[in-house]
Amino acid sequence: MSFQRILIANRGEIAIRVMRAAADLGISTVAVYSEDDSASLHATVTDQAYLLQGKGVLAYLDIEGIINVAKQSSCDAIHPGYGFLAENPEFARKCAENEIVFIGPDIDHLALFGDKGRAKSAAVAAHVPVLRGVDRAVTLEEAQEFFESLQDGSGMMLKAVNGGGGRGSRAITDKTQIENSYKRCKSEATNAFGNGDLYVEEFIENARHIEVQILGDRNGAIAHLGERECSVQRRYQKIIEIAPAPNLDKSIRDQIVDSALCLARSVSYSNIGTFEFLVNTQAKDPYEAFFFIETNARLQVEHTVTESVTGIDIVQSQIQLAYGDSLEDIGLDAPEVSSPHGYAIQTRINMETMTKDGMVKPSGGTLKSYETPNGPGIRTDGFGYAGYTTTPSFDSLLAKVITHSSSPKFDAVIQRSLRALSEFRIEGINTNISFLSNVLKHPDFAEGAVHTRWVDENAVTLAASDSSGSPKRWVESASIDPVADSDRQASPLTGTAPVMVDTSDPLALFDYDRQVKDSESNDAANQGGPASLAGPDGSVGIAAPVQGTIVQISVKEGDEIRIGQEFLVMEAMKMEHVIKADIAGIVKKINVSPDDIVVEGYALIFVLKTDLGEADVETEDSVDLDYIRPDLKEAYARHAYTLDENRPEAVAKRYGRGFRMPRENIAQLVDKGSFKEYGPLVVARQHQRQTDEELRKNTP
DSSP states (O other): OSSSSSEOOHHHHHHHHHHHHHHHHTOOEEEOOOTOOOOOHHHSSSSSSEEESSSHHHHTHHHHHHHHHHHHTSEEEEOOOOOOTTTTHHHHHHHHHOOOSSSOOHHHHHHHHHHHHHHHHHHHHHTTOSSSSSSSSSOHHHHHHHHHHHOOOOEEEEEEEOOOTTTTTTESSSSSGGGHHHHHHHHHHHHHOOOOOOEEEEOOOOOEEEEEEEOOTTTTEEEEEEEEEEEETTTTTTEEESSSSSSSHHHHHHHHHHHHHHHHTTTTEEEEEEEEEEEEEEOOOOGGSEEEEEEEEETTEEEEEEEHHHOOHHHHHHHHHHHHHOOOTTTTOOOOOOOOOSSEEEEEEEEEOOTTSOOEEEOOBOSSSSEOOOOTTTEEEEEEOOBBBTTTTTTSSEEEEEEEOOOOOHHHEEEEEEEEHHHOEEESSOSSSSHHHHHHHHHOOOOTTTTTTTHHHHHHHHHHHHHHOOOOOSOOOOOOTTTTTEEEEETTOOOOOOEEEEEEEEEEHHHHHHHHHHHHHHHHHTTTOOGGBBBBGEEEEESSSSSEEEEOOOOOOOOOEEEEEEEEEEETTTTTEEEOOSSSSSEEEEOOOOTOEEEOOOOOOOHHOOOOOOOOOOSOOOOTOOOOOOOHHHHHHHHHSSSGGHHHHHHHHHHHHHHHHHHHHHHHHHHOOOOOOOOOOOOOTTTSEEEHHHHHHHHH
8 A cells, every 4th residue: 555646746857757666656746946947858758737826946946835735636745856845844744733744754843953053963863973063053152152163274154044955054264254154054044945044164175965864654664775975066065975984994984884874863853865974085093083963854866876875766665664654575684785887977967067167057048959868777857858948947957877887896886977968868958967077087086086175175176077088979969961951940040959841931931030030039039249339328237246146135226336335235146246337327227126036147237337447345344464264374374394493302312513504604605685594394204103293393
């Protein structure tokens, strides 16, 4: 026995993924879609689909509306997917009140792990290592105090208490970054989660992100499906995931898995969840090798790689556990269900454009071609199709390419992933496929030597055009031989796939030419062309640098605005971006409102240019002229080791032999102030016998 009908409270690829799992169990499915999302494939492939009132993300957050659809369509369960309402305890509570099963963890677990501070406290109680931090909401002043308490050279993370997916998070390595980062994180968290509370924890540089897939039933049984590597991130948002983690020390792996099981058992966790950890790659103390950071009490985007190496359908397991089956009932009762078979890689295909300097901009448009890769060990979860026009209202994820190789060699699955990406035909919009290929080809990736900041540190290199000339393993749109098929003609203007033209109609070519031009005009409008910058009374528009959502406007019509002045905040790629004026003058028109979604190039405001000059550079806090950056402070300290006044033992030893110090000899040979010393920080090669600190003091 199982559920009869499930409503899927999500969209896109994950809604289709849940539909397939349910259909394989003989369960019918119901989709929901917003007013601006009716063309999304998920609304077509399910058994039924219902319109939600409203547009964009807000429609998928309408708890009452979704519950009403579930009751109207006689659903006995709701699957939330990931994102939106997936970790919302109030949504799970409303489901229970209406006798609808929420397919996910218990309400108490959603509340516990939705509060990152409480989650860390639970980890401490279970004797699981956590990062030093403040496990509650902090004020700006408390965040500054915590940063000041860290050792020189250390940094901190600002994170949303109810956060996830990289939203509301910033790494801070300099105290001058704190105030602005706090402001941006708080705003991002408020808009994304409805709660702007932030907490702080110590920042681990060059850390690996390792997570464990946990399953639990209502009888208290807990099992795991191994770990995943999620270190390939951009601004703390995952891009590529791997199972199992390559080149991870077995002892560390075992300890992380044991910690995840221990924490899950301590709270009697039910259904599925992901317990996430940071591995300190530079730790010398074994007690500082890894730290728990959070639990995602939901299905993960990257569950696919675990499915590939274990052969277990995690979504089906989730549905069966929610129905009341035990781990034993579904054959997953062993603490470690199965050892991973080979390696799997998931690459996230995002609709975006990367500039030469490594910056990322979301893209959109109409898909002219969408053909997924095939072959042994290749799976594509997506929702694209030729003719689909994307909407900027939602996340930029278009598809996920999952490749699996049973070979114990990690390179085998890398090569399969590269081949799969080269077969993926997407035309009409820009994607990150070239960028993903560059990551896969990098020797650091093959060696398992990446960390959570690796992509950001190598963004320019990874954004460069593919110099190796990897082939596109599909036929590009082009005209075909008219002799072979006289009725099919390719467009010489667009290079798009051939279309049927009625050659008996003398006006047919003119009609088709008009259609092509209309299409090109629509594409230009979608991209926000230069024409959109023409303003009233000779004013000039300031264009949106990216596609995104308007969060805040800090000027009004009639205001003076100067070059470099901040006038608007946009949200794009899950982060907020402060927009500054590139011209000076009088604001003639505000062309957008908060919550508007605009494309790149759209005029945000119109300004009548005048010679007002640049904005005054001011800071809310007074500048501490005596402040020394932590990295410079460390450099000064290391140079100080080389000075004679700081080496009394070495000076006494040389004097005892009847010699002067080298600097004293130089002082006798040159005029005072004429000799400039450049001292390289070199120490003796005695790392087996002395610590780094001892070498700096004794052998500079």
